[in-house]
Amino acid sequence: MVRGRTELKRIENATSRQVTFSKRRNGLLKKAFELSVLCDAEVGLIVFSPRGRLYEFASAPSLQRTIDRYKVYTKDNVNDKTVQQDIQQVKDDTVGLAKQLEALDESIRKILGENLEGCSVEELRGLEIKLEKSLHNIRRKKTELLEKQISKLKENV
Template identity: 90%
Template structure:
């Protein structure tokens, strides 16, 4: 006889829910014990019942030692992982900023008329139009400032 899969949703009947909790808790504790014995693994399990009762299992001498080991492990690995991620982020940022700096430097050289040998007539006309627009804006600002300065 094959058991069907149980639909994972909250059991509404409180009595059935408590019976299921007790059976599954016992099964979980048994599996944790078996894992620790068969594989010589350090296992710790903490379960709080819906009513707030604590059930625990630890294959090590104490649950607290396993928790302390877990904290030390995660602290070391999380810090190391975070440092590696930070280093990679700095490298990526540096590469991006270097590309932006190169583009800005190229734009500056264009505006100053340097290194224009490889440009086509269309590119030079476009650059000339941009410069004329900028010059027009500068002149308007100059007129605006001088108008309000003397009035």
Template identity: 65%
Template sequence: MVRGKTEMKRIENATSRQVTFSKRRNGLLKKAFELSVLCDAEVGLIVFSPRGKLYEFSSSSIKNTIERYIHHSVEDTTTTTTLDQDTEQRKREAAVLAKKIEALEASKQKLLGQELESCSSSELHELEGKIEQSLRSIRARKYHLLKEQIAKLKVKDSSLVKENALLREKCKLLPQIPSAASKEFPPRSTLGQHTEVETELRVGCPGRGTTHGMSSQLYTNQ
């Protein structure tokens, strides 16, 4: 037969209430004992009956168990208080950081030339000095980088000059190969000599003597 589920409410009948208390108290004490033996746990159990009678169980000493519980409760309270204090401290630090970030953002906008309506003449003068100082630092860094680039280019130029000179020396050591133009034309020394050209004009039928003849020699000097 299946046992019905007991409704969790106060038993009105005094006799039934007393019987139920006795049964469940014994079962609770038995479970506490089993827990302490099986799991090697420190267990302390205190039960007062409806009439004020005390029932207790302790795996070691109920007094020591109670003192340990009190000490642990104090530690928990202290830990909770410390955590609350740390939380409040973190909140205050976060608020301070938020204000600093807001101030830095406003300063950034002013350095960019924005939101200057609320600035006084002295604030604008101070802002101008900061910008000029920043420009000097930027230009100094720029000139430094340019000098480094120029020095690197000079080193590279010197290396190329040396390499070019070395290539010229190698070219001088190579054997001279006559070109095709020097083979086709005679040397210039022979061009200045006299050249003789003979021309002769003959009149008459072919194979006969010449009736009139003219001959000339043309001398040209180039």
């Protein structure tokens, strides 16, 4: 007789849920024990029941020893990898920002009229348009400020 595949969803009936938990917990503990014996692996398993009871298995002398070993392993490996990734990211960001800074410096020099020897006619026309737009905005702002000052002076008189 072949069993059907069980749909993985919460079992609504409390009694059935408790029976299934108990059977599967025992099966999981058995598998953990078998893995530790057959493969000489250090296995630690912690299970909390829905009612809050603790079930644990440790192939080492204590579960705490396995947990401490896990903490040391993850601290050494994860932190080293994270630090190396962070260092590489900072290096990449630095290179990118240096290129951006260089491009902005070149753009400023061109706007100031320096280093124009290598510019094409199209680039020079683009610079001219940018300067005309900037001059227009500066004159507009200057006019607004002068109008505000004139209106304040009229109010005071």
